[in-house]
Amino acid sequence: MTKGGTGGYPLQVTTNPPPLGPLAILAFLCEIVMLVLLATAGHDFGGVVFAVVFPVVAIGVWAVWMAPTSRRRLRNPRRLAAQGALFVCTAGLYGGQRPLWVGIAFAIVAFGVFSMRSKIDP
Secondary structure, X not given: OOOOOOOOOOOOOOOOOOOOOHHHHHHHHHHHHHHHHHXXXXXXXHOHHHHHHHHHHHHHXXXXXOOOOOOOOOXXXXXXXXXXXXXXXXXXXXXXXXXXXXXXXXXXXXXXXXXXXHOOXX
């Protein structure tokens, strides 16, 4: 770990990144579905502005605390808990105007995929 040029945050150096296999593809698809559900919920909630704001907030949270290249990336199990919170918020926002079961199904599948992924990507 180094502190030079990182704004005081420790730099995580990964020598062996997790393999890109079917689980990584499923995780990426879950992220995309989350953004689509948030955009849909935002549009139902308050029009085009919220359809943009909801996904942008999620992207910001993800980029700062969960992205593999982030300097402030949370370590598991905190990262998994934060991902689960985003999935539950997405389910709740989507289920507010649309069928709640779709949001709940998304949250269950996404949390399952990311919990399996957390075992190979500490």
